[in-house]
Amino acid sequence: MDNGNAKHNGTDQVAPPLRLLIVGQKRTGKSSVGNTILCKEAFNTWGGADSAVAHGESEGRQLMVVDACGWGTNENLVHKQEKLEIFNALSLCEPGPHILLLVIPLLHFSHSEKAALQKRMEILTEGVWRHTMVVFTLGDRLRDCSIQDHIQTTGKDLQWLMEKCRYRCHVLNNKTPQDRQQVSGLLDRAEDMLMENGGWHFSLHMYSRLEEEWSRREMEMKEKILERHDGAGKTSRGLAVISYRNQKGGLRLNDTLMKLVYHG
Ligand SMILES: Nc1nc2c(ncn2[C@@H]2O[C@H](COP(=O)(O)OP(=O)(O)OP(=O)(O)O)[C@@H](O)[C@H]2O)c(=O)[nH]1
Numbered sequence: 001m002d003n004g005n006a007k008h009n010g011t012d013q014v015a016p017p018l019r020l021l022i023v024g025q026k027r028t029g030k031s032s033v034g035n036t037i038l039c040k041e042a043f044n045t046w047g048g049a050d051s052a053v054a055h056g057e058s059e060g061r062q063l064m065v066v067d068a069c070g071w072g073t074n075e076n077l078v079h080k081q082e083k084l085e086i087f088n089a090l091s092l093c094e095p096g097p098h099i100l101l102l103v104i105p106l107l108h109f110s111h112s113e114k115a116a117l118q119k120r121m122e123i124l125t126e127g128v129w130r131h132t133m134v135v136f137t138l139g140d141r142l143r144d145c146s147i148q149d150h151i152q153t154t155g156k157d158l159q160w161l162m163e164k165c166r167y168r169c170h171v172l173n174n175k176t177p178q179d180r181q182q183v184s185g186l187l188d189r190a191e192d193m194l195m196e197n198g199g200w201h202f203s204l205h206m207y208s209r210l211e212e213e214w215s216r217r218e219m220e221m222k223e224k225i226l227e228r229h230d231g232a233g234k235t236s237r238g239l240a241v242i243s244y245r246n247q248k249g250g251l252r253l254n255d256t257l258m259k260l261v262y263h264g
């Protein structure tokens with residue numbers, strides 16, 4: 001598997017491009033983000049377009065950018081078509097995106113927007129958050145306030161999102177694409193993330209296997225605890241471990257388990 005390291009490898013060979021997948025709700029500025037990064041009109045901004053891919057060089061980096069079709073606002077249901085669109089966008093950046101840029105406009109972030117976003121990201125497994133950076137659009141609205149102030153004052157739903165992304169975020173003003181500093185800042189951040197992830201790109205297949213493996217282990221552990229409980233009356237310590245896990249929810253992607261899946 002290509003570990004996707006987009007940096008130069010010390011030989012004359014050209015390094016593979018950094019693959020960026022832009023996702024988010026409809027009309028949030030996704031295509032504009034792609035255009036600002038690539039410094040050209042690669043994606044149309046009239047709205048309603050299908051997912052599209054564009055290549056280019058920006059700030060000394062070779063890039064492959066996929067602009068995913070935007071998702072809807074329904075917080076309870078992800079339509080089948082929407083799911084297919086997400087898979088289609090993923091397939092456009094085979095073998096997988098290095099970084100997902102999750103586009104959020106610098107406006108109020110409501111609880112229903114959070115719920116709708118969570119439902120779509122769940123399709124990509126918990127592991128997707130390791131590869132996700134928030135890109136705030138409408139950077140021209142920020143004016144006297146810092147992004148930290150905005151996050152602090154916008155409320156707990158945005159804070160939840162920031163925690164999911166480990167506070168990795170970047171602000172873009174798509175009305176000033178000539179400001180290349182904002183783009184090089186974003187690409188630096190993306191490359192740092194890639195390094196933190198050991199050069200690995202996001203793979204839905206790999207993380208799905210990881211989740212299956214984790215559920216299987218959890219079931220096994222529960223069964224063992226129940227067996228012991230039936231046999232010996234009380235195992236309050238073991239049961240406490242399970243309830244702690246359930247409270248925390250989600251996956252613990254520890255390195256041992258990842259190795260097991262990569263090489264297993
Ligand atoms: N002022 C301002 N407007 C922006 C910014 N980014 C995007 N817009 C505007 O927001 C509108 C939507 O932008 P798009 O890039 O088409 O958004 P999208 O998410 O690709 O939209 P869909 O493909 O329809 O889901 C356009 O009119 C853009 O000009 C920004 O940073 N500042």
Ligand SMILES: [Mg+2]
Pocket residue numbers: 030031032043044045047048049067
């Ligand atoms: Mg668009």
